[in-house]
Each structure stands twice: as C-alpha cells, then as structure tokens.
Amino acid sequence: MSAQPDIVLARNPARHTAPTVLQVTQLNKFYGSLQALRDVSFDVCRGEVVALLGASGCGKSTLLNIAAGLDAFDTGTLEIEGLAAAQFKQWHKLAYMFQEDRLLPWRTVHENVEFGLEAQSLSRRERRERAERALRTVGLAEFAQSWPHQLSGGMRSRVALARSLVVEPSILLMDEPFSKLDPHTRSQMHQELLRIQAESGATVLFVTHDVEEAVVLANRIVLLEPRPGRVKEIVEVPLARPRLPTDKDTAELTRQLRLKVTP
C-alpha cells in the first residue's frame, strides 16, 4: 500500500516492452543566430501517447515539424523506427494534424478525407473505401457529401482527424489540434482520440500548452522551457484511464505540473 491509496496507478504498457519509434538525441536548431532548440533529447515508444508541453516560445511546434520531416535541424540526430531521418522512406506512415482543420473548401467532406491518400498510388476504389472507413471511425459517415462550410467546428475537427487517420498512420503527430474548439467539444475529441488510438495502437506525439490536456491524454509528458527551447523534465503520467479533468488525481497532477510550467 502506498502513502496515497486513492491514487490509482496504471502501468504504462508501452514503456519498457515496446520498441522505440521516435528518438531525438541532442538536437539543436538555429534560426540565424537565434537558438530555437538546445540539446533536446527524448524518445517515444510504439503505442505511446507523448505530450510536448510548454509555454509559447519554447520551440514545441518547431520540434514537431522536425519530427515530421517538414523542417530541418542543425545538429543532433533524429531516428524514426530505428532509421536516421535521411534514410527513412515511409513518410506516408506518419500523419500530421495541424492546429487548424485546414479543410479544402472546394472539396466535400469525403473528398477532403481522400486528400490524405492522394500522394500514394492507390486505386480509386481503395481510396474511396478507406475514406469511408475513416469517416465512420470519427462518426461522420452521413456527412460524407457535405461541404466543409456546412459543418460545425467540432465536426470539421473530426474530418481533419479522419484525413490523418485515413493513411493508417503508425505515428500521429499533432500540433495543438483541438485548441480552437470549445471546452466541451474539445474533451469529446480527447475521448475520441484515445478510443481510436487504443483501437489502432498508433503512436501519438502531440504539442500543447494546456497542462490539463497533456495530463488527460499522455502516458508521458516532455516538459519544455523557453529561450532557447530545451527539455526541463520528462514526467510519467501513471494515472488509469479514462481520466477526467475533474478527477482528484488528474486535477492534482495538473496543479503540480502547472507550477512547473509557469515559474
């Protein structure tokens, strides 16, 4: 029995047993003479949900862009599935979800989801079937033929999620994906994301400045400090799921972390 018997501890199933999917070692990044990232190191194991948490200006998004292969870095190494980023070829197994939904207004919901597959050479039929499946997963099958402007913010966010899921990613990278939603829709999307993640076993690395979001979603939190961006601490979140922001343990961990984020 521990000293705090009412805190329910869950084991992080991904850690220690699963292979490392993403490994960042001693990464440095400069914009001109300005250092954006200094000696950043962390890793993400298969099936894990990891949060990059920090105030603005600590290079969270830059770090995510580097991990997505969309941005270059100066020194250090980035390994994806055991391969150096330069050797890694299966970029289509990596999905990137932006802060905004970025739906293309001239495409229907279904066509927007298919967009995720159009860089790959798939048959028209397979594209259609996979897009339908992804839309069913996020519960929007009946809106397939709607236009984006006809949807609410939460629905648009689901379409964007479906567009990321349609590539059946082994790694899902997310840049504050739900930050523009109202709190209710947002926590719905959190549950949705965790359900889908549990079903697909995908690895999720996401950026947030919201401590509560990090605690609710992540197995581990990489806490970053600003100017230049660097790792302050890596925190395990041993709480059982589902976690509600109103739960005692979740609220307590959120409070403790909040003290660390804003000095």
Add this chain to the structure above:
Amino acid sequence: MSQTKTHTVWRLLGQRFVLAAIFIALWAFAASRMPAFVLPGPLKVWEAMQALVVKPTFLHDIGITMYRVVMGFLLATVIGTPLGLALGSNRTLAGFFEPLLSVTNTVSSAIWAVFAIIWFGISNATTIFVVFMTAMPLILTNVWQGSQNVDKQHVDLARSFRMSRAQILRKIYLPTILPYFFSGARLAFGFGWRVSLVAETLGSSDGIGYRLRQAADLVQTDQVFVWTLTLVLLMLALEGGLLKPMERRLFRWKPI
C-alpha cells in the same frame, strides 16, 4: 419553399415583360416622328430580321465572328494563365513586368486593330490578334491575383502528405485560382466580343462587324438594328445557357 420560388420566377418574368413593352413602345413612338433611315420602327426591324435570318450568309457571319472571338480567347487563356502563374509565384518577376501590364492595359483596342491591319492585313488573324491583346492582360491579371491568394496553410497541408510540386499545383493552386480565372475569363470574353466588332469593321470581309459597317455605309439603318439585336440575343443565350450554369456547377462549394 418551392412555391415561393416559382412565385419569384413569375414575378421576375412579369417585370421583364413590362420592361420590354415599355422599351418597344418608346421606340415605336420615337420612330414614328423620325425618318426611317435615322430610326427605323420595331415593325420595320422585325421584317428586316426575318429577311436576314433566311440568307445563307447569316449563319456564316455569326460563325466566323464566333470563331475569331473563341480563337483569340483560347490563345489568351493558353498564354495568359501560365504567365499569371509565373508572376504569382515569383515576386521579383512580378515587380519587373508589372509596368508592361499597365502599358498594355492603357493601349486602346482600336489602336491594336490599326496595328493588326498593318501586320496581318484583311484576315482572320487581325481580329484574333485584337481579341487576344484585349483578353490576355485581363486573364493574366486575374490568374496572378488568384495565385497570390493561395493559402500557405493548404500548401503546407499538401506538403505534410508528401505531395509533389505538380500535385500541389494541381490540387491546391488550380482550385484556388479557378474562381479568379473564371471572373477574368468572363470579363475577357465580354470585352473580346465587343472589340472583335471594331476589328472586323476595319480589317475583314465578313463577320458581324463587317456587316454592321456595310449596313452603315449603305444607310441601311434597319440592318444595323437587326445585327445589334442578334448580338444582344447571342450574348444573353451564352450567359444564361453556358456561363451561369458552369459557374453554378464549378462553385457549388461556396457558402450561400
């Protein structure tokens, strides 16, 4: 819902009918007080129209004018679109060539027609050239403007899916530019029609513009009216039968 819609359609038709009636009445009244070679009455024009429509040259003249306008317009599209894309994607290039565009925009179509006659003589090329010189800057400017409005976020999205440059051009740039291109093309087509007549009065031996000048030279005022009427009807048919439905289909994704 659909009942109020039919209602609006009927009211609109009624309004149009009344407007046409007022116009014809005023026309008939004015014509009755003037000699026919100055202002022929509606009845006289109607008779002249019936006589003209059965002539074998009627369809030929319309066809040849149409051909010249469409050719000039297509050339303007084929050349103006890539140029507009190039200027839109390169700021330095755009800054360098911008004055040239202002110059072409200030040169009147009549001047192009004079040049065209010097260069091409009495031929199809004269009219095609004038239509081209009028339409091309319009299409170029609109495509250019459109390519400046491409959302960087959409390009980044395509990049995150590892799309090639050609794919980004086709899937992001073209759909963004299309509405701009379309409004430019409409403008260009409308202007092209008008200037084609100017060119034809000067440098051709058939076509609607040529017939208009012929009628004017022979003081056949009723013929001038008939050709004008034909033109207006053609433009209305093109607008309602082709351009409007096309626009509705292409841009059905837009709100409202």
